[in-house]
Amino acid sequence: MKYRQLTTEQFEGLHKEFSLFLASQSIDAKEWKQMKEEKPLVARDEMNVFSDVVWDDVLTKTAYVEHFSETSVNLFKCEDEEIHRIAIKITWDINLLEQKGFEWLMQNPMDNSVEIFKGSKPYKGERNIEIFDLIEKGSVISKGEIFEYFNQLVS
Numbered sequence: 001m002k003y004r005q006l007t008t009e010q011f012e013g014l015h016k017e018f019s020l021f022l023a024s025q026s027i028d029a030k031e032w033k034q035m036k037e038e039k040p041l042v043a044r045d046e047m048n049v050f051s052d053v054v055w056d057d058v059l060t061k062t063a064y065v066e067h068f069s070e071t072s073v074n075l076f077k078c079e080d081e082e083i084h085r086i087a088i089k090i091t092w093d094i095n096l097l098e099q100k101g102f103e104w105l106m107q108n109p110m111d112n113s114v115e116i117f118k119g120s121k122p123y124k125g126e127r128n129i130e131i132f133d134l135i136e137k138g139s140v141i142s143k144g145e146i147f148e149y150f151n152q153l154v155s
Contacts, residue, residue, distance in 0.1 A: 001048045003055040021050045059128035064144035070095045075147040086150045087117040
């Protein structure tokens with residue numbers, strides 16, 4: 001397995017797509033039910049393959065991810081060959097996870113208590129796996145507005 005199996009909620013949300021995937025494997029609803037009961041390891045393998053297909057599709061389309069903590073923000077732009085990072089650290093007592101703290105940062109990006117670092121690097125391994133690792137560590141896929149806002153400020 002390349003990534004991790006989708007959660008139950010994710011499978012439920014992709015019920016139609018999973019049914020089409022099983023149909024492409026010549027597995028109908030009756031056979032799927034039987035497989036889950038009689039060959040749970042084979043059923044798990046089918047779910048794993050589907051999970052990898054979904055993750056690969058999502059990650060290939062991912063252009064930005066971001067990670068917020070109470071006093072820092074990591075913004076990533078994920079291009080084909082390299083990843084760009086803007087790291088923001090707040091040096092006074094504010095919680096960026098709260099709306100008030102986030103709004104303060106967006107209104108005061110050049111304040112003396114805001115440290116901004118920018119860098120880029122080629123992927124060490126496979127692009128999608130590196131992005132997946134960021135997501136597993138708490139990053140979320142974004143539209144990139146915050147990255148581009150700070151990128152304009154520090155360019």
